[in-house]
Amino acid sequence: xxxxxxxxxxxxxxxxxxxxxxxxxxxxxxxxxxxxxxxxxxxxxxxxxxxxxxxxxxxxxxxxxxxxxxxxxxxxxxxxxxxxxxxxxxxxxxxxxxxxxxxxxxxxxxxxxxxxxxxxxxxxxxxxxxxxxxxxxxxxxxxxxxxxxxxxxxxxxxxxxxxxxxxxxxxxxxxxxxxxxxxxxxxxxxxxxxxxxxxxxxxxxxxxxxxxxxxxxxxxxxxxxxxx
Amino acid sequence: xxxxxxxxxxxxxxxxxxxxxxxxxxxxxxxxxxxxxxxxxxxxxxxxxxxxxxxxxxxxxxxxxxxxxxxxxxxxxxxxxxxxxxxxxxxxxxxxxxxxxxxxxxxxxxxxxxxxxxxxxxxxxxxxxxxxxxxxxxxxxxxxxxxxxxxxxxxxxxxxxxxxxxxxxxxxxxxxxxxxxxxxxxxxxxxxxxxxxxxxxxxxxxxxxxxxxxxxxxxxxxxxxxxx
Numbered sequence: 001x002x003x004x005x006x007x008x009x010x011x012x013x014x015x016x017x018x019x020x021x022x023x024x025x026x027x028x029x030x031x032x033x034x035x036x037x038x039x040x041x042x043x044x045x046x047x048x049x050x051x052x053x054x055x056x057x058x059x060x061x062x063x064x065x066x067x068x069x070x071x072x073x074x075x076x077x078x079x080x081x082x083x084x085x086x087x088x089x090x091x092x093x094x095x096x097x098x099x100x101x102x103x104x105x106x107x108x109x110x111x112x113x114x115x116x117x118x119x120x121x122x123x124x125x126x127x128x129x130x131x132x133x134x135x136x137x138x139x140x141x142x143x144x145x146x147x148x149x150x151x152x153x154x155x156x157x158x159x160x161x162x163x164x165x166x167x168x169x170x171x172x173x174x175x176x177x178x179x180x181x182x183x184x185x186x187x188x189x190x191x192x193x194x195x196x197x198x199x200x201x202x203x204x205x206x207x208x209x210x211x212x213x214x215x216x217x218x219x220x221x222x223x224x225x226x227x228x
Numbered sequence: 229x230x231x232x233x234x235x236x237x238x239x240x241x242x243x244x245x246x247x248x249x250x251x252x253x254x255x256x257x258x259x260x261x262x263x264x265x266x267x268x269x270x271x272x273x274x275x276x277x278x279x280x281x282x283x284x285x286x287x288x289x290x291x292x293x294x295x296x297x298x299x300x301x302x303x304x305x306x307x308x309x310x311x312x313x314x315x316x317x318x319x320x321x322x323x324x325x326x327x328x329x330x331x332x333x334x335x336x337x338x339x340x341x342x343x344x345x346x347x348x349x350x351x352x353x354x355x356x357x358x359x360x361x362x363x364x365x366x367x368x369x370x371x372x373x374x375x376x377x378x379x380x381x382x383x384x385x386x387x388x389x390x391x392x393x394x395x396x397x398x399x400x401x402x403x404x405x406x407x408x409x410x411x412x413x414x415x416x417x418x419x420x421x422x423x424x425x426x427x428x429x430x431x432x433x434x435x436x437x438x439x440x441x442x443x444x445x446x447x448x449x450x451x452x453x454x455x456x
Contacts, residue, residue, distance in 0.1 A: 061296070063294040063296065064292075064294050065294070066291040066292050066293070067339070068289070068291065068336060068339045068340030068343055097381065099338075099339045099340075099342035099343050099380065099381075100335060100338045100339035100342055100376065100379065100380050101339070102379060103335045103338060103339070103375065103376055103379045103380070104335045104336065104338075104339050106335075107328060107331045107332045107334075107335035107336075108296060108332065108335075110327075110328045110331060110332075111295070111296045111327045111328035111329070111331070111332050112296030112327075114327035114328055115296055115327050134378065134379055134380055134381065134384045135379035135380070137378065137379075139378050140375065140378040140379040143371065143374050143375035143378050143379070144375040144379065146371050146374075146375070147331065147368065147371035147372040147374070147375045148328065148331055150362065150365065150367050150368040150371050151328065151330060151331045151362055151363035151365075151368040151371070151372065152327065152328050152331070152362055152363070153325065153327070153362065156362045
């Protein structure tokens with residue numbers, strides 16, 4: 001039996017870490033992919049590295065990206081304020097939106113995947129809590145899957161088909177926390193905050209911290225990172 | 229009247245240079261995008277720079293890419309031979325195929341485009357002479373256009389829709405040469421060879437040189453780069 005390789009987009013946050021444990025449970029050999037694209041919170045990359053090692057990824061690739069959309073998002077431009085206290089919940093698209101990010105990340109995953117023979121691509125996208133991000137919607141993921149299958153050898157030679165797998169797509173944050181707990185995720189390793197302090201501690205006030213806190217509370221699970 | 233911005237993928241070759249002149253003729257303000265991804269023929273980038281300047285691009289961005297598919301193609305791996313004398317014409321996909329290249333390039337173009345407000349993306353893809361490349365097919369370009377419109381603000385806010393424009397898609401190489409000549413392209417600036425010598429001169433024997441020579445011959449136009 002050949003091992004089935006998967007590329008997994010790993011940010012070091014709760015969702016992508018949970019996704020890694022799901023892929024591992026489902027028997028995939030995991031090739032984790034992270035990006036250094038000038039994001040504010042470089043603690044993410046350190047966490048991603050640790051999570052990949054701890055949970056047995058076959059390899060972890062960190063790609064440096066000359067990200068074209070850098071200056072347009074609160075996550076990459078220090079001049080744009082990170083929204084606080086869930087106040088971006090009513091906006092159509094949050095200020096933390098990064099232009100075409102998942103299109104870009106999935107394209108890199110596909111290019112690497114085709115190179116190493118991994119046609120399953122895992123992404124921790126989740127539509128319920130982040131419905132403002134267009135690139136977390138299932139209709140986008142399906143359209144991308146179709147495009148990449150037409151635009152690669154996979155689509156012509158038919159030997160393998162790319163599958164974009166988003167196992168958390170329909171889960172609430174509380175369900176993700178419960179799933180992660182059942183798979184043994186060490187929550188203390190994950191970093192969700194959009195604006196952590198220099199030691200990597202969460203701010204407790206950004207949208208991501210607020211969602212995380214709510215998720216743990218509703219799941220009845222204690223978050224070792226806690227709120228301060 | 230507002231100027232309509234376009235991102236144009238510019239390799240420095242005949243096709244993308246012709247594409248630039250078409251976009252300019254059609255009134256677009258051109259934001260040229262090239263990639264430094266470890267390609268063998270770095271002469272391309274110097275030519276792209278010169279072409280962007282000569283033909284009035286508003287700006288020219290060269291993005292360094294940590295290309296994941298590097299080792300898989302004759303264009304990026306010195307250990308893989310560049311096919312000679314049109315002998316890859318019968319293969320399903322040539323050895324010069326780079327994994328998911330246009331998916332990746334278009335994703336970067338979209339991310340940059342969304343950032344600068346350019347929703348028209350020009351690509352010199354051409355299906356007739358390069359039918360072996362899956363990512364030069366119109367069905368791929370259409371599927372990608374659909375995906376990127378679903379995965380960006382454009383798709384949600386509806387203010388602008390991405391258009392992937394491939395004006396050379398159905399032209400033969402001879403037709404491209406004639407079109408370029410009619411638009412005043414200085415052919416001597418373009419570089420098509422997959423394996424140029426250290427001075428940047430074309431080898432005359434690779435698939436790309438063979439196609440170019442045939443195109444000029446059929447168009448009845450003299451190529452200043454000639455064959456040696």
